[in-house]
Amino acid sequence: MNLSKTEHQLLDILRAYLNNGDPVSAADTDWKQVFLAADKQHLLPVVYDAVRRTGITENNAELFRQVKKLCIESAARQIIMQTDSGVLIGQMRAAGLHPVLVKGRLISGLYPEPYLRQSVDIDLLVRDDEFTACHEILISAGMETECSGEQLRTRYEVGYRSHDGIMFIELHRNLFDDEEEELNRPFKEVFEKDQTAEIDGILTLNPHMHLLFLIFHAYKHFIFSGTGIRNVCDIGLWMSAYGSEIDGQLLYRQCREAHAETFASALFRIADDALGFSVCSAAFRSDIDPEPMLTDMLEGGIYGTSNPARAHTSTVTLNTVRADRSGKRKPGFLRSAFPAFSYMKRHYPYLEKYPFLLPAAWVQRIFRYLKETGKTENNRTEDTVRIAKKRIELLRYYNMIDQ
Amino acid sequence: MKDTYTLRSGVVLSEIFDEYYLIAAQDAGKYVSAIRAVNETGAYFWKLFEKHLPMDDMVRTAMTDYDITEEQAENAIDSFFELLCGAGYIITDEVPS
Numbered sequence: 001m002n003l004s005k006t007e008h009q010l011l012d013i014l015r016a017y018l019n020n021g022d023p024v025s026a027a028d029t030d031w032k033q034v035f036l037a038a039d040k041q042h043l044l045p046v047v048y049d050a051v052r053r054t055g056i057t058e059n060n061a062e063l064f065r066q067v068k069k070l071c072i073e074s075a076a077r078q079i080i081m082q083t084d085s086g087v088l089i090g091q092m093r094a095a096g097l098h099p100v101l102v103k104g105r106l107i108s109g110l111y112p113e114p115y116l117r118q119s120v121d122i123d124l125l126v127r128d129d130e131f132t133a134c135h136e137i138l139i140s141a142g143m144e145t146e147c148s149g150e151q152l153r154t155r156y157e158v159g160y161r162s163h164d165g166i167m168f169i170e171l172h173r174n175l176f177d178d179e180e181e182e183l184n185r186p187f188k189e190v191f192e193k194d195q196t197a198e199i200d201g202i203l204t205l206n207p208h209m210h211l212l213f214l215i216f217h218a219y220k221h222f223i224f225s226g227t228g229i230r231n232v233c234d235i236g237l238w239m240s241a242y243g244s245e246i247d248g249q250l251l252y253r254q255c256r257e258a259h260a261e262t263f264a265s266a267l268f269r270i271a272d273d274a275l276g277f278s279v280c281s282a283a284f285r286s287d288i289d290p291e292p293m294l295t296d297m298l299e300g301g302i303y304g305t306s307n308p309a310r311a312h313t314s315t316v317t318l319n320t321v322r323a324d325r326s327g328k329r330k331p332g333f334l335r336s337a338f339p340a341f342s343y344m345k346r347h348y349p350y351l352e353k354y355p356f357l358l359p360a361a362w363v364q365r366i367f368r369y370l371k372e373t374g375k376t377e378n379n380r381t382e383d384t385v386r387i388a389k390k391r392i393e394l395l396r397y398y399n400m401i402d403q
Numbered sequence: 404m405k406d407t408y409t410l411r412s413g414v415v416l417s418e419i420f421d422e423y424y425l426i427a428a429q430d431a432g433k434y435v436s437a438i439r440a441v442n443e444t445g446a447y448f449w450k451l452f453e454k455h456l457p458m459d460d461m462v463r464t465a466m467t468d469y470d471i472t473e474e475q476a477e478n479a480i481d482s483f484f485e486l487l488c489g490a491g492y493i494i495t496d497e498v499p500s
Contacts, residue, residue: 048420049420052420071419072422072438075419076417076438080428080437083415084428164432
């Protein structure tokens with residue numbers, strides 16, 4: 001594969017670590033670059049744990065000391081989040097509520113050292129008729145939210161932060177934005193169809209549905225600005241643990257209905273070829289070249305936000321996909337400069353109360369963009385355009401858009 | 404060491420990279436450091452405190468596990484207990500603060 005030496009080394013380390021393989025060779029490795037690449041993927045503690053026992057620390061003592069300190073702080077934060085969220089989820093269950101835990105905190109248990117898998121937040125899918133009760137439990141526990149009134153009744157997700165800023169919980173009415181109907185569709189009746197399961201005493205989606213969610217979550221971010229290699233680690237570990245409970249044929253059909261079957265095929269190929277898992281299903285395509293996607297993942301980082309120019313491509317790619325689904329003409333950059341109200345109100349909450357301020361929000365957004373992208377030579381406006389075009393080609397290559 | 408004590412609620416003993424840390428979850432962070440390193444012996448005693456064994460039992464257990472005298476075990480446990488009290492990890496008042 002046409003990857004840099006550092007990228008190859010990062011993948012070698014992850015492959016060995018996630019599959020109980022032998023530690024990687026320490027020879028000829030620029031550890032600073034490897035750690036930077038790992039951090040870009042939110043995998044620094046995992047990579048540090050993988051290499052710390054190899055004896056290489058002797059020649060890089062100061063670097064390893066600094067990285068270790070960062071990793072211990074990160075691990076402590078994860079432990080606090082896991083403990084605190086466990087208490088809050090326990091309170092909700094004791095009150096007869098049914099919060100469904102998804103993503104990070106659940107998957108972390110599959111890593112060799114759970115607290116080394118970094119999570120930014122705790123995600124809970126809740127029934128609409130239980131939303132208020134869950135909200136009140138979080139508020140009673142001292143969590144704070146910026147949402148109020150109508151927003152609490154209508155938003156598909158509401159975020160809550162603890163006073164000390166360590167813990168962030170999101171309550172989800174739906175797993176995806178209301179406009180991402182094709183991603184939400186399979187999860188519409190999760191509670192009614194009993195597609196949940198108890199795993200290690202925690203209520204979550206059943207293994208099949210949770211895998212589908214992980215794929216759709218990666219798919220969503222891939223359309224926005226990018227999805228990172230950690231998402232592939234998560235999917236590989238999940239498939240390794242629960243593969244026997246996955247219906248490959250059904251999964252393929254569900255992915256196809258969301259234009260995600262080729263994307264998922266490539267994800268599985270990356271999991272197998274680059275990370276040493278054995279998750280490829282016969283139901284999925286084996287003739288997909290995963291390298292362009294892998295390159296994009298390594299370049300863009302965890303959510304494709306490795307640099308502001310790239311992060312700003314999301315409106316272009318998102319509008320392109322939406323236009324493709326609706327059969328409309330491919331949107332120009334004018335549409336990206338002046339996004340729809342539905343997009344703007346998520347990023348400028350004051351629009352919910354004062355919709356007539358949409359033009360002011362557009363101006364504010366453009367100024368913010370110019371300020372952010374004007375900081376370095378690598379994130380100029382033309383870079384955003386170039387990256388956006390490249391990423392649209394990538395979406396087309398993996399059949400995520402037809403036009 | 405007092406017979407009745409409470410460990411600070413929310414403090415979690417964790418092993419990270421083969422080292423031990425007391426991590427303050429829930430409200431514990433208001434009273435103690437967010438993270439504090441303890442050595443292996445300290446972690447061992449913390450686990451004994453978590454079990455709320457009577458002092459005699461703790462001493463006997465430590466004597467067996469570390470092959471030390473009764474006096475050495477008593478001194479070590481007392482010393483660590485006082486250290487944790489002073490740092491807020493152990494509460495000996497009848498009403499925990």
